[in-house]
Amino acid sequence: GATPPADRVHALEGRAEYHHTDTERPTPEDVLAALGKRGADVVLAEGGPTFNGQLVDSGLIDELCLSISPHLVGGGSNRIVNGSEAAIPAELRLDRLLEHDNALFARYVRA
Template identity: 45%
Template structure:
């Protein structure tokens, strides 16, 4: 079995029998668009909870995880990422291949999702290809106090929500006013923690890599504590690619 091969284990929708190999059309159905505004978070982690290997998430990923990663990007309206994660992981302009662009065109969507960068301090480089080569004009969520880098408004829309820190609830509302109802957050951990603390997470897609990394690495979430205790989720589906698990959890 190829390490790209993904097989069904279980789904609340019972769309395929356990053991069925899932092609990209089936995966798109399993991760399809919601009929209501949704914020989905996607992460990869080791079995013992690490968010990175030697400082980067790529050491935890693999071909099957990358297949799902691409499909999640294809079906979303906006791709939300923290500025620190964007810099550290070396994000490029969000572009899709022709097959995925065609899928979006057939559904009346722009050919690529809108990149949304969250930055309290506006610590972004307007000359970076992630902005200058973007097929769809990016959006930057920032605070009222952040100084604006020269040239940023030439390559992105700057939306200020919150005085000294980004008001993430207001920011998400502003995105939805722009028609970005299906949002995908790729991190990092502090942004995920902020979204959880604000009770804004509707789904978590998590890939569990069959690695024990040992102590040292951080978790997939960090930052402020959430008032009100843990958020209850239900397992929506489970898939496997060799020893790697791909799980989708949704709000109860």
């Protein structure tokens, strides 16, 4: 893949690990395999709709956590997951639902 500017890599020193890949855009499977080699057996992905869609398309979503705030915000029509409509994950079931300060926090897991 492309090599990032040295100053960007240097800025991460002591705060994060940098790992160079052989491909320009590694797949979610590539990333999880690399993390697994480093001992990560649980990965929390806080991506946007496109990245979440890649995870869904690859069958890599085991649970979904949603925060629902009592504030209305306008914007584009992106969903939580943008991707292939054919790659809808297995059914999810509600594992827990918490409420605090008029906000809801839901955790869904594969059924």
